[in-house]
Amino acid sequence: KDSYVVTLLPGDGIGPEITAATKIVLEALCEKCGFTLELREALIGGAAIDAANDPFPQESLDQCLNSDSVLLACIGGYKWDNNPRDLRPESGLLKMRKEMGLFANLRPAKVLPQLLDASTLKREVVEGVDVMVVRELTGDVYFGTPKGIDIIDGQRVGYNNMIYSESEIDRIARVAGDVASKRGSKLCSVDKANVLDVSQLWRDVVTDVINKDFPSVELSHMYVDNAAMQLIRWPKQFDTIVCGNIFGDILSDEASMLVGSLGMLPSASIGESGPGVFEPCHGSAPDIAGQDKANPLAMILSAAMMLQYDLDRAEEAKMLEDAVEAVLDQKLRTPDIKQDNDGCKLVGCREMGEAVASVI
Amino acid sequence: KDSYVVTLLPGDGIGPEITAATKIVLEALCEKCGFTLELREALIGGAAIDAANDPFPQESLDQCLNSDSVLLACIGGYKWDNNPRDLRPESGLLKMRKEMGLFANLRPAKVLPQLLDASTLKREVVEGVDVMVVRELTGDVYFGTPKGIDIIDGQRVGYNNMIYSESEIDRIARVAGDVASKRGSKLCSVDKANVLDVSQLWRDVVTDVINKDFPSVELSHMYVDNAAMQLIRWPKQFDTIVCGNIFGDILSDEASMLVGSLGMLPSASIGESGPGVFEPCHGSAPDIAGQDKANPLAMILSAAMMLQYDLDRAEEAKMLEDAVEAVLDQKLRTPDIKQDNDGCKLVGCREMGEAVASVI
Ligand SMILES: CC(C)[C@H](C(=O)O)[C@@H](O)C(=O)O
Numbered sequence: 001k002d003s004y005v006v007t008l009l010p011g012d013g014i015g016p017e018i019t020a021a022t023k024i025v026l027e028a029l030c031e032k033c034g035f036t037l038e039l040r041e042a043l044i045g046g047a048a049i050d051a052a053n054d055p056f057p058q059e060s061l062d063q064c065l066n067s068d069s070v071l072l073a074c075i076g077g078y079k080w081d082n083n084p085r086d087l088r089p090e091s092g093l094l095k096m097r098k099e100m101g102l103f104a105n106l107r108p109a110k111v112l113p114q115l116l117d118a119s120t121l122k123r124e125v126v127e128g129v130d131v132m133v134v135r136e137l138t139g140d141v142y143f144g145t146p147k148g149i150d151i152i153d154g155q156r157v158g159y160n161n162m163i164y165s166e167s168e169i170d171r172i173a174r175v176a177g178d179v180a181s182k183r184g185s186k187l188c189s190v191d192k193a194n195v196l197d198v199s200q201l202w203r204d205v206v207t208d209v210i211n212k213d214f215p216s217v218e219l220s221h222m223y224v225d226n227a228a229m230q231l232i233r234w235p236k237q238f239d240t241i242v243c244g245n246i247f248g249d250i251l252s253d254e255a256s257m258l259v260g261s262l263g264m265l266p267s268a269s270i271g272e273s274g275p276g277v278f279e280p281c282h283g284s285a286p287d288i289a290g291q292d293k294a295n296p297l298a299m300i301l302s303a304a305m306m307l308q309y310d311l312d313r314a315e316e317a318k319m320l321e322d323a324v325e326a327v328l329d330q331k332l333r334t335p336d337i338k339q340d341n342d343g344c345k346l347v348g349c350r351e352m353g354e355a356v357a358s359v360i
Numbered sequence: 361k362d363s364y365v366v367t368l369l370p371g372d373g374i375g376p377e378i379t380a381a382t383k384i385v386l387e388a389l390c391e392k393c394g395f396t397l398e399l400r401e402a403l404i405g406g407a408a409i410d411a412a413n414d415p416f417p418q419e420s421l422d423q424c425l426n427s428d429s430v431l432l433a434c435i436g437g438y439k440w441d442n443n444p445r446d447l448r449p450e451s452g453l454l455k456m457r458k459e460m461g462l463f464a465n466l467r468p469a470k471v472l473p474q475l476l477d478a479s480t481l482k483r484e485v486v487e488g489v490d491v492m493v494v495r496e497l498t499g500d501v502y503f504g505t506p507k508g509i510d511i512i513d514g515q516r517v518g519y520n521n522m523i524y525s526e527s528e529i530d531r532i533a534r535v536a537g538d539v540a541s542k543r544g545s546k547l548c549s550v551d552k553a554n555v556l557d558v559s560q561l562w563r564d565v566v567t568d569v570i571n572k573d574f575p576s577v578e579l580s581h582m583y584v585d586n587a588a589m590q591l592i593r594w595p596k597q598f599d600t601i602v603c604g605n606i607f608g609d610i611l612s613d614e615a616s617m618l619v620g621s622l623g624m625l626p627s628a629s630i631g632e633s634g635p636g637v638f639e640p641c642h643g644s645a646p647d648i649a650g651q652d653k654a655n656p657l658a659m660i661l662s663a664a665m666m667l668q669y670d671l672d673r674a675e676e677a678k679m680l681e682d683a684v685e686a687v688l689d690q691k692l693r694t695p696d697i698k699q700d701n702d703g704c705k706l707v708g709c710r711e712m713g714e715a716v717a718s719v720i
């Protein structure tokens with residue numbers, strides 16, 4: 001296959017600019033490597049609320065499902081922050097994950113030698129860090145029922161159900177086992193099994209799956225509070241981490257700080273079959289939107305993950321990653337990764353995209 | 361009042377040694393300041409399981425409730441790790457918190473100038489950090505029902521209820537407002553209100569309480585994933601943080617890494633009335649138990665919090681804190697806070713306790 005349909009979701013804030021920069025890069029890659037990407041835009045987030053009063057309209061969902069893959073920029077902004085929850089941009093994201101069955105979220109945090117000093121952690125602590133967080137994405141307290149805010153005995157009570165079934169844990173454990181076996185073959189499962197029943201089941205099922213079907217993967221378990229410490233104390237002890245939705249939300253963001261800037265971090269959300277969604281970990285940064293200050297590299301690296309996981313073009317994925325390292329070696333820096341006196345050249349979003357394209 | 365009954369819970373692992381060192385310090389303080397502490401030991405954790413087949417026997421609970429305050433060392437160990445959950449040391453801790461109504465957990469993370477290099481974060485990031493995490497301790501997914509592991513449609517399903525009532529949120533918000541108003545008057549409430557109903561109620565109630573009854577406190581809100589990042593990115597932005605039980609568990613442990621060693625960190629667990637429980641944040645470190653290598657300073661600083669919060673002796677609390685800084689100025693270090701080539705003297709647990717006592 002040498003022609004693919006990709007849905008582009010530019011979203012809000014800096015979304016359109018980083019999408020434009022990523023497009024330039026993908027066009028260069030297609031030309032160079034002789035394949036075609038048909039890029040079709042669709043609406044999500046605040047842009048979709050404004051246009052269709054729905055943060056993820058059925059039309060966008062259909063279009064995503066009819067693609068080979070989906071590339072998402074970022075969503076959200078002050079404008080929609082006080083909307084009722086189902087009319088907030090985030091709800092579009094949650095709906096997309098659930099409806100597309102994207103139960104596995106892969107978030108690599110790899111420290112690049114060019115950006116060693118960007119982190120607030122000491123150089124010797126982050127040098128060489130290469131952690132992959134595998135986060136379950138369609139279960140847990142995010143989607144559990146019953147939930148709500150009720151009046152009980154004359155006062156309001158808010159509740160959400162932290163819940164996992166065996167099959168939900170089984171399938172994410174298999175993704176994690178597979179990912180770990182292609183990396184350092186060390187998997188750390190994070191839970192709170194000393195307190196929570198749901199974590200006890202999590203631990204039991206993960207243990208069964210990995211021991212039985214991934215015998216070459218070395219499995220360990222860690223409580224979530226300890227994991228939050230160990231990620232800072234000595235991150236190099238980790239290779240692959242697997243955890244539930246809410247613990248993964250917290251720990252993957254924490255892990256991103258090892259790299260220094262969210263502006264460099266891609267993610268992949270994938271399901272059993274069908275297209276995945278690839279997106280940078282950063283938000284929509286409405287304060288710098290439209291000013292050509294955004295860093296497009298996380299979205300470009302997300303496109304690399306798309307090539308690897310959805311389009312089965314590992315070689316082209318590697319070319320993109322190498323091109324990103326090359327522009328960093330050329331000492332080009334967007335504001336978020338520029339340090340005082342680092343001898344680097346400050347560039348805008350568009351120029352950064354063009355630089356990556358011209359390396360290719 | 362110049363005579364107090366204090367229940368001592370030495371617990372497991374290094375517990376007995378750090379308790380002994382703390383006793384020496386408290387005896388010196390009593391002598392110096394002319395008041396009496398009647399120290400009565402009781403069982404908790406693994407020690408209580410071994411002696412009475414219950415991680416927190418009724419007798420211990422009664423004794424705690426009949427004291428002016430409770431000083432706990434630490435619990436847990438490999439020996440009991442595979443017991444059924446209700447016969448594990450941690451269950452004793454949870455039972456103690458619930459039965460004694462200890463709904464507020466105060467965990468300061470203050471970076472001491474003497475230990476600036478102990479953290480894995482850069483000096484300029486941690487220098488001057490002084491964060492107080494106020495964690496709700498008797499609600500949330502820790503104690504919510506329904507909970508369990510059931511068979512549903514032929515497969516196991518594990519669940520715990522993340523639940524807060526208005527009155528539970530109200531009372532922890534008041535503690536946090538009070539704590540913040542005695543510190544920098546800046547309170548950051550952490551939740552996941554963009555996804556969870558329980559967090560939406562949390563945010564609404566905290567906002568009402570602080571705006572209405574703590575007008576001098578500047579309130580902000582932050583999502584838990586962002587808070588996990590910001591604590592590492594720029595911890596000096598925080599003064600007081602308030603959050604629910606599970607988010608507080610994770611964030612307070614993460615915050616402790618700003619200080620470098622858990623061996624320096626005290627905590628207070630308090631209720632509406634009655635005795636509080638004061639304990640170091642570190643665990644029982646079974647691997648170094650009985651070797652005189654443990655750091656007693658976190659327990660000594662916990663005793664300082666006890667003097668301040670339960671015994672209303674702020675002056676004596678300050679004396680203890682100053683004495684701890686003085687021994688650090690004398691360049692005495694237990695192994696956990698000793699750095700290579702720091703020019704400091706390595707001491708054991710007992711010697712560290714004696715040094716603090718002799719400063720007093
Ligand atoms: C925006 C929010 C709903 C979302 C989440 O919590 O999953 C985000 O934090 C993320 O990690 O993608």
Ligand SMILES: CC(C)[C@H](C(=O)O)[C@@H](O)C(=O)O
Nearest residue numbers: 194195225450451453454609
């Ligand atoms: C031991 C465990 C049950 C406990 C908790 O999660 O509350 C501990 O981590 C703590 O923070 O005191």
